[in-house]
Amino acid sequence: xxxxxxxxxxxxxxxxxxxxxxxxxxxxxxxxxxxxxxxxxxxxxxxxxxxxxxxxxxxxxxxxxxxxxxxxxxxxxxxxxxxxxxxxxxxxxxxxxxxxxxxxxxxxxxxxxxxxxxxxxxxxxxxxxxxxxxxxxxxxxxxxxxxxxxxxxxxxxxxxxxxxxxxxxxxxxxxxxxxxxxxxxxxxxxxxxxxxxxxxxxxxxxxxxxxxxxxxxxxxxxxxxxxxxxxxxxxxxxxxxxxxxxxxxxxxxxxxxxxxxxxxxxxxxxxxxxxxxxxxxxxxxxxxxxxxxxxxxxxxxxxxxxxxxxxxxxxxxxxxxxxxxxx
Amino acid sequence: xxxxxxxxxxxxxxxxxxxxxxxxxxxxxxxxxxxxxxxxxxxxxxxxxxxxxxxxxxxxxxxxxxxxxxxxxxxxxxxxxxxxxxxxxxxxxxxxxxxxxxxxxxxxxxxxxxxxxxxxxxxxxxxxxxxxxxxxxxxxxxxxxxxxxxxxxxxxxxxxxxxxxxxxxxxxxxxxxxxxxxxxxxxxxxxxxxxxxxxxxxxxxxxxxxxxxxxxxxxxxxxxxxxxxxxxxxxxxxxxxxxxxxxxxxxxxxxxxxxxxxxxxxxxxxxxxxxxxxxxxxxxxxxx
Numbered sequence: 001x002x003x004x005x006x007x008x009x010x011x012x013x014x015x016x017x018x019x020x021x022x023x024x025x026x027x028x029x030x031x032x033x034x035x036x037x038x039x040x041x042x043x044x045x046x047x048x049x050x051x052x053x054x055x056x057x058x059x060x061x062x063x064x065x066x067x068x069x070x071x072x073x074x075x076x077x078x079x080x081x082x083x084x085x086x087x088x089x090x091x092x093x094x095x096x097x098x099x100x101x102x103x104x105x106x107x108x109x110x111x112x113x114x115x116x117x118x119x120x121x122x123x124x125x126x127x128x129x130x131x132x133x134x135x136x137x138x139x140x141x142x143x144x145x146x147x148x149x150x151x152x153x154x155x156x157x158x159x160x161x162x163x164x165x166x167x168x169x170x171x172x173x174x175x176x177x178x179x180x181x182x183x184x185x186x187x188x189x190x191x192x193x194x195x196x197x198x199x200x201x202x203x204x205x206x207x208x209x210x211x212x213x214x215x216x217x218x219x220x221x222x223x224x225x226x227x228x229x230x231x232x233x234x235x236x237x238x239x240x241x242x243x244x245x246x247x248x249x250x251x252x253x254x255x256x257x258x259x260x261x262x263x264x265x266x267x268x269x270x271x272x273x274x275x276x277x278x279x280x281x282x283x284x285x286x287x288x289x290x291x292x293x294x295x296x297x298x299x300x301x302x303x304x305x306x307x308x309x310x311x312x313x314x315x316x317x318x319x320x321x322x323x324x325x326x327x
Numbered sequence: 328x329x330x331x332x333x334x335x336x337x338x339x340x341x342x343x344x345x346x347x348x349x350x351x352x353x354x355x356x357x358x359x360x361x362x363x364x365x366x367x368x369x370x371x372x373x374x375x376x377x378x379x380x381x382x383x384x385x386x387x388x389x390x391x392x393x394x395x396x397x398x399x400x401x402x403x404x405x406x407x408x409x410x411x412x413x414x415x416x417x418x419x420x421x422x423x424x425x426x427x428x429x430x431x432x433x434x435x436x437x438x439x440x441x442x443x444x445x446x447x448x449x450x451x452x453x454x455x456x457x458x459x460x461x462x463x464x465x466x467x468x469x470x471x472x473x474x475x476x477x478x479x480x481x482x483x484x485x486x487x488x489x490x491x492x493x494x495x496x497x498x499x500x501x502x503x504x505x506x507x508x509x510x511x512x513x514x515x516x517x518x519x520x521x522x523x524x525x526x527x528x529x530x531x532x533x534x535x536x537x538x539x540x541x542x543x544x545x546x547x548x549x550x551x552x553x554x555x556x557x558x559x560x561x562x563x564x565x566x567x568x569x570x571x572x573x574x575x576x577x578x579x580x581x582x583x584x585x586x587x588x589x590x591x592x593x594x595x596x597x598x599x600x601x602x603x604x605x606x607x608x609x610x611x612x613x614x615x
Binding site: 021023025043046047049050052100101106107163164165166168170171174182184185186297298300 | 421504538540541542557559561562564565572
């Protein structure tokens with residue numbers, strides 16, 4: 001466990017620092033860090049504190065929470081395909097966020113944006129869990145996910161097309177693929193409370209998920225309250241995914257890739273995987289966000305493009321593997 | 328690269344003008360008298376037509392002409408019928424002249440021409456001279472040369488009054504939704520220079536159609552950031568105009584906005600120059 005966590009934590013730290021030092025202004029390492037810490041009120045301080053710091057913090061928070069949510073859902077459903085982006089939770093959260101922005105709720109009440117995204121995510125995750133059933137068989141889970149994603153995507157598009165703002169309709173890409181460009185500390189404060197609450201709920205699932213690997217009957221015999229476990233998972237996932245999507249759009253595949261890579265390294269124990277995936281998700285999103293700034297600095301390449309390029313082939317690989325196992 | 332873009336731009340403009348001239352000659356041959364049922368489907372031709380057309384000559388303008396944020400003549404447009412630029416509704420109006428701009432949707436224009444409706448496109452104005460040429464063109468097309476000549480005389484007089492060289496040029500950046508900027512080859516860029524500012528973005532090689540990253544904007548630290556007025560509803564493109572970095576650059580300075588006077592090549596561009604020049608005078612503490 002320690003052998004996995006320490007390298008992961010070091011990777012997150014290194015990537016966080018690299019994220020702070022990546023950007024079009026071309027600020028040197030020492031100048032940048034001095035401006036960040038000391039703060040002389042000049043343009044360097046403005047860039048470090050108001051552009052790069054919130055971006056790095058958001059990548060850390062959102063990546064971590066997506067990795068955590070993926071690990072928790074996969075542990076509960078005992079299905080490696082369960083991931084908030086793929087099963088439509090992120091898409092429903094985006095719908096809630098877009099509704100909050102376009103109805104003016106977000107402008108009149110600061111927490112309206114993350115709370116509406118939370119509501120959207122909650123509806124999405126409950127729909128999928130109801131449709132897929134308690135055991136979350138692969139086929140029904142993926143079909144339910146496709147249905148919820150498609151509906152949420154269409155409704156996001158509808159709301160943006162109905163907006164009086166001519167720029168809104170062209171921002172489908174952001175809500176479907178996600179980006180951390182030009183976010184500010186305001187977005188960090190908007191997302192942080194719900195994300196902390198959700199992470200608290202998900203990180204304490206460990207014991208229950210460990211017991212669940214032995215089967216539902218065994219888990220209940222061991223005194224794990226399954227209905228409470230399920231409620232905690234649903235609310236926790238909706239909180240972290242809702243808060244993240246509200247400020248950065250829907251970013252897929254992080255919750256799929258990270259648990260898949262880390263599972264063998266933690267001896268396939270769900271309780272350990274929760275913590276490892278949190279760090280792994282943060283590292284993956286920080287790396288992806290550095291990549292979008294290095295590959296196409298002027299174009300605001302979307303984060304979801306990079307995560308999908310890594311994640312989609314893995315997803316196909318997992319489907320093939322599951323099919324073989326069933327035969 | 329930029330030279331190539333500029334020269335290809337110039338060639339495109341020359342071709343557009345040649346086509347326009349051809350259309351005018353054919354049009355003049357086809358009908359001797361002035362058109363009586365004119366429909367405009369573009370914001371810029373809307374405003375030129377409203378300025379120059381005679382009583383009852385202009386049947387309909389585009390619905391955008393009523394939008395106060397982009398149209399300098401929204402009040403006048405409120406009294407006219409509006410169209411949404413769809414070939415079917417325009418055909419139903421039975422116009423004898425349709426006014427469009429060179430970037431109007433080609434499919435719509437081709438459909439109208441197939442239906443036998445004369446369509447004339449005006450080129451996009453990129454200089455103060457283009458504005459003048461478009462006014463003269465509009466006068467010829469509508470058979471209202473006298474009205475156009477009066478407008479041009481007033482325009483020339485105001486333009487001449489603006490032509491004095493500024494000694495001290497504060498550095499300004501045009502920063503529109505999504506961070507797009509305009510260079511010296513556009514009307515907006517020329518308004519900036521005419522008002523006595525230096526284009527700090529163009530000096531840093533961020534020309535027309537380039538996006539200025541927030542970080543670069545902070546490093547430029549211009550004396551004036553000119554943004555556009557936001558639309559209702561919400562969008563990320565406009566949200567970044569309220570980012571703390573932009574707010575810090577605008578703090579304590581004049582909140583200059585690019586408005587409806589900036590968008591089209593009409594005489595209102597001179598009002599934009601005059602307003603901006605007043606801002607400059609207040610900033611530098613000099614009288615004009």
